[in-house]
Amino acid sequence: ADSSVTATPESGDVEYTIPVKIGTPAQTLNLNLDTGSSDLWVFSNSQVTSQLTGHDVYNPSKSSTWKKLAGFSWSIQYADGSGASGDVGTDTVTIGSSTVGTQVVEIAKTVSSSFTSGSNDGLIGLAYGKLNTVSPVQAKTWFENIMSSLSNKLFTATLYHNKAGSYDFGYIDSKKYTGTIKYTPISTRSGWWEFPSTSYKVGATTYSNPSTATGIADTGTTLLLVSSGAAKTYYKTVSGAQANSQVGGYIVPCAKSASLPAFYFSVGSNLASVSGANVIYGSSLGTIGGVSYCFGAIQPISGNQYIFGDVFFKQNFGVFDYGRTRFGFAPH
Numbered sequence: 001a002d003s004s005v006t007a008t009p010e011s012g013d014v015e016y017t018i019p020v021k022i023g024t025p026a027q028t029l030n031l032n033l034d035t036g037s038s039d040l041w042v043f044s045n046s047q048v049t050s051q052l053t054g055h056d057v058y059n060p061s062k063s064s065t066w067k068k069l070a071g072f073s074w075s076i077q078y079a080d081g082s083g084a085s086g087d088v089g090t091d092t093v094t095i096g097s098s099t100v101g102t103q104v105v106e107i108a109k110t111v112s113s114s115f116t117s118g119s120n121d122g123l124i125g126l127a128y129g130k131l132n133t134v135s136p137v138q139a140k141t142w143f144e145n146i147m148s149s150l151s152n153k154l155f156t157a158t159l160y161h162n163k164a165g166s167y168d169f170g171y172i173d174s175k176k177y178t179g180t181i182k183y184t185p186i187s188t189r190s191g192w193w194e195f196p197s198t199s200y201k202v203g204a205t206t207y208s209n210p211s212t213a214t215g216i217a218d219t220g221t222t223l224l225l226v227s228s229g230a231a232k233t234y235y236k237t238v239s240g241a242q243a244n245s246q247v248g249g250y251i252v253p254c255a256k257s258a259s260l261p262a263f264y265f266s267v268g269s270n271l272a273s274v275s276g277a278n279v280i281y282g283s284s285l286g287t288i289g290g291v292s293y294c295f296g297a298i299q300p301i302s303g304n305q306y307i308f309g310d311v312f313f314k315q316n317f318g319v320f321d322y323g324r325t326r327f328g329f330a331p332h
């Protein structure tokens with residue numbers, strides 16, 4: 001059955017979690033819906049208790065429908081250096097009113113410090129199953145398991161700054177965006193929701209990326225990670241902006257002044273944009289010369305696979321169309 005679930009921004013819009021019901025009776029955990037990975041893993045009672053403070057925990061021994069997969073394991077490292085690993089089983093997993101009766105659930109035995117101190121109780125990865133880390137047999141994602149029961153094999157993302165949004169499964173709610181949805185074919189070779197991103201625009205000038213440059217639509221990444229050239233070109237136009245090695249990236253004056261232009265970047269053959277106001281990320285890091293500075297939402301990444309994270313989705317409705325191997329967006 002098609003369904004919708006609330007997407008809650010964790011502090012500072014660092015990530016967006018959804019309530020996921022696992023097992024019988026249902027144990028509800030708040031998972032980070034991550035279109036940049038493909039493992040469904042949860043905090044569990046297999047971890048040392050010092051890792052569990054402040055988290056909801058899945059205890060498979062309390063679920064009558066849990067089945068352990070003996071000899072299976074998982075271990076994942078994310079691009080931001082965080083990671084987790086543990087054991088594997090199956091159980092019933094419900095999001096909204098959509099239930100997969102036998103979903104591979106990866107229970108954590110250990111997680112890295114950023115997860116211990118973070119606000120999620122695990123991740124639900126909705127990229128392609130080919131990125132799943134379960135061994136010796138890779139697992140399908142929850143979406144790959146549910147999609148044949150949906151009206152359309154797609155899900156959409158509607159995220160906001162500091163306000164509850166939603167993920168919808170199986171349908172497109174035309175009230176959630178403006179204008180028309182622009183689609184681009186996805187190349188599934190890598191397993192990510194990946195498409196060409198060969199240009200960007202700052203002010204009136206359009207610049208080229210390498211012809212092989214791509215971007216991925218990644219709700220599990222907080223910011224907009226672009227080429228070093230694009231970041232440099234953008235911040236050159238922002239009075240007061242600077243690359244700050246102490247902070248580890250570009251910082252900008254927090255005052256929402258008009259001097260922050262929009263940043264445009266190609267998603268396939270269409271241009272997407274992030275407004276200047278959305279380039280100011282989080283709250284003040286401190287003052288320099290009496291001016292309070294904030295972290296920039298546009299930051300450089302090495303290589304030519306850019307990562308369009310939550311900053312993109314705070315301004316654009318996203319359509320992950322698995323059935324037609326395409327990604328679509330429209331301003332919201």
Ligand SMILES: O=C(CCCl)NNC1=[NH+]CCN1
Binds near residue numbers: 036079220
């Ligand atoms: O790992 C990535 C980048 C894929 Cl290129 N996104 N997803 C994620 N989940 C937790 C931290 N980051």
